[in-house]
Amino acid sequence: MVEKYQFLGVEAIIASLRMRELFQQVRKAAQSSSSILLLGESGTGKEIIARAIHHDSVRKMKPFVDLSCAALPKELVESELSGHERGAFSGANATRHGLFELAHEGSLFLDDIGALDPKLQAKLLRVLDTGMFFRLGAVKQTRADIRIIAASDRPLIQSVRNGIFRQDLYERIGQITLTIPPLRERAEDIEALANHFLAQQNPELRFASDAIMALYSYHWPGNVRELRNTVFRSSLAAKGPLLHADDILFRLRTLQSPENQAEARGVEGLEQTMIRRALEDSGGHRQRTAESLGISRTSLSRKIRSYGLSVKTELHRRPA
Ligand SMILES: Nc1ncnc2c1ncn2[C@@H]1O[C@H](COP(=O)(O)OP(=O)(O)O)[C@@H](O)[C@H]1O
Ligand SMILES: [Mg+2]
The missing domain is CATH 1.10.10 (Arc Repressor Mutant, subunit A)
Known part of the structure; x- marks a missing residue:
């Protein structure tokens, strides 16, 4: 049985028992007010689940704001999150609202939380504890009532043990931890997802059974993201309405x-x-x-x- 959830412009496909159980946990977690930590390899669907959590929560009518802590240099992460006062630094010609403010009464999704700089870890903990923070260059605090949904590809506890991530922040954001299994551990999802992505890309196309077998026998190190890219790539190269095993363009064939x-x-x-x-x-x-x-x-x-x-x-x- 394949279930589809639609929310915030996203469609999540759930076929395996493990994912059905996980989504029950997701819904329960969403109802609570606590922070949530999502763990799982890259491409398993952490971001999609973060959106599902927001959508199932009492905050759903308020903003969902996201930031990858690994995508920007740490100075930029700080000004993205905190915003700044006019004149806080040269070039700051106007007051800018940061993501803490934009996410007020909503949810803030912090992807790659393990990459958060120690100074910002302290700042985030303060926001969670007091609901207040300083814009860069500000003398007065600003209020921010936010729910944090954090995600990490790697077990965050290791960063705590290595002294890179604050224990107190870890305990705070990890009050509820949900682990998303890699795609290879929930093979029942492969066919449903592949059909879904193929229909999205080109509703005229179908997988022949040998193609489905090929999809099953691959180990999907890049998880759902890789499956999606593989299906899209293969559909573009399709020679007819039926895709066979030979038509599946696995990434590793060219890039391994x-x-x-x-x-x-x-x-x-x-x-x-x-x-x-x-x-x-x-x-x-x-x-x-x-x-x-x-x-x-x-x-x-x-x-x-x-x-x-x-x-x-x-x-x-x-x-x-
Ligand atoms: N259950 C699912 N149903 C449909 N699409 C999914 C599902 N899980 C992941 N995806 C898609 O796979 C890609 C990677 O998911 P994402 O949530 O960004 O993974 P992560 O944040 O864990 O790296 C996205 O395009 C996402 O829409
Ligand atoms: Mg991601």
Whole structure:
């Protein structure tokens, strides 16, 4: 049985027993007022679940605001979250509301929480404890009643043990922890998700049974995100209405071994591989891709053009 949930412009497909059980926990957690920590490998659906939580909560009519703590340098994360007063630094010509304020009475989704700088960890803890914070350059505090939904690809407890993440903040945001299983541990979801993504991309296409077998036998290290990208990529190359196993374009067939490719094609080959991977990892988001590669957005775009990397950004569109 395949269930579909629609909320906030997102459609979640749930077929496996494990995900059905998880969604029961999600709904229960959503009703409570406490912070929630979502753990799971990249691409398992943490963001989609964060949206589901907001949508099922009493805060649903208020904003859902999200920020990846890993996508920006720490100074920018701070000003994104806190906003600033006019004149707080050169170039601050007007007061700017940060995400703490924008998420007031709503939910703030902090992705990659483990990357949060220690100073900001302290600031976040204060917001949670007191409901108050300072905009950059402010002498007066501003109120922010927010629910934190945090996510991490890696077990946050390890960062606590390594002294990188504050224990008290961990206890605070991890009051409820939900772990999303990798796709390979819930194979029943594979077919339902694949059919869903294929229908989204091109309703004329179908998977032949050998294609479904091929999808089942793959281990999906990039989880649902990789499945989605694989289905979209394969559907674009489809030679007819029925997709066979041969038509499934798994990423690893071309990208598994960047070293070998680099040997074959030199430094440029490696660069291409890195760009394609980074694009996949960021879901096609060029700004984030450029940041993760440490190059400017302009230079990323130039490289994409010059290598003729056909990046179908519309395929990676983030849910609204
Ligand atoms: N159960 C699901 N049903 C439909 N799409 C899903 C599901 N889980 C994940 N996705 C899709 O897979 C991609 C990755 O999900 P995301 O929530 O961003 O993962 P994470 O935050 O764990 O990296 C997104 O495009 C998302 O919409
Ligand atoms: Mg994510």
